[in-house]
Amino acid sequence: MKIVGCDLHAGQQSIAMMDSETGELTEKVLKHEGNAVREFYGWLEGPVVVGIEATGAMQWFLELLEELGIECRVGHPAKIRAAETRQQKHDRRDAEVILELLLMKNRFPDIWMPSTEQRDLRSLLRDRHQWVKMRARLQHTLQAIALNHALRKGKALWTATGRQGRLPGWMLCRIWHYPTTLRKDGMNCCGYTCN
Numbered sequence: 001m002k003i004v005g006c007d008l009h010a011g012q013q014s015i016a017m018m019d020s021e022t023g024e025l026t027e028k029v030l031k032h033e034g035n036a037v038r039e040f041y042g043w044l045e046g047p048v049v050v051g052i053e054a055t056g057a058m059q060w061f062l063e064l065l066e067e068l069g070i071e072c073r074v075g076h077p078a079k080i081r082a083a084e085t086r087q088q089k090h091d092r093r094d095a096e097v098i099l100e101l102l103l104m105k106n107r108f109p110d111i112w113m114p115s116t117e118q119r120d121l122r123s124l125l126r127d128r129h130q131w132v133k134m135r136a137r138l139q140h141t142l143q144a145i146a147l148n149h150a151l152r153k154g155k156a157l158w159t160a161t162g163r164q165g166r167l168p169g170w171m172l173c174r175i176w177h178y179p180t181t182l183r184k185d186g187m188n189c190c191g192y193t194c195n
Contacts, residue, residue, distance in 0.1 A: 004050040005099025007091045010057055013037070014091035016099040027092060037061075041068055051102045053077040053094075054111055059119070066116065075101070079109035 001021070007014040010032070017026040030037055041048070041064065048070045052058060054077055065072040075098065084097045101108040114122065139158065146157060 001047045001049070002044050003099060003102050004044075004048065005095045005097070005102060006050055006052045007094040007098065008052050008055055008058055008061060009091070013061075014095040016092070016095040018099060018103065027095070029091075038064060038068075041065065041070060044070070047071075049073065049102060051075060051098045051108055053080045053098065062113070063116070073102070073108055073110055074113050076109040076111050083107075 001019075003018045003020060005016040012029055012031050015026070015028045015030060017028070018024070019026075028040075030040055041050075049072075050065060050070055051073045052061070053075050058074070062072055062074075080094075080098060080101065083101055084093070086093070098108075143157060146153065151157075
């Protein structure tokens with residue numbers, strides 16, 4: 001069995017790996033370029049356990065290991081850091097600490113991780129929430145522009161009837177062009193003045 005302590009970063013990862021059958025210890029730095037990470041973990045034979053500390057950019061790595069059939073244990077960063085007695089911190093040593101915790105029975109500070117389906121659902125809900133907020137912000141902005149020019153349509157501005165009503169050219173210009181195509185003379189490609 002191969003046990004891997006991995007200090008994961010955005011551009012690279014430091015690895016400390018122990019083969020439990022031979023006792024061989026391997027240290028390596030993997031750059032996240034091309035297929036280097038996939039090739040390294042795909043090359044490992046037999047049962048493999050990888051330990052990492054939780055970070056914000058670990059999703060792709062978890063999905064890769066799941067695809068390759070490799071068990072991944074995610075640990076609590078503060079508890080992993082507390083296991084290190086030295087004050088100086090560097091990536092190679094962090095990978096070694098994670099490996100040491102994996103080798104000791106019941107010492108690795110696992111955290112609960114949602115399943116792939118749960119992660120996808122959470123991501124979908126989070127993205128939808130952001131889009132709804134953006135839509136509301138845009139509607140409020142356009143409503144304020146309309147009110148500043150005495151167009152008091154209220155919610156009717158967003159209905160089919162309200163959209164069929166005549167909106168002044170300046171408002172259409174602001175909605176579709178402003179400020180990306182505004183020229184120095186204040187005219188846009190549609191010929192309306194946006195001032």
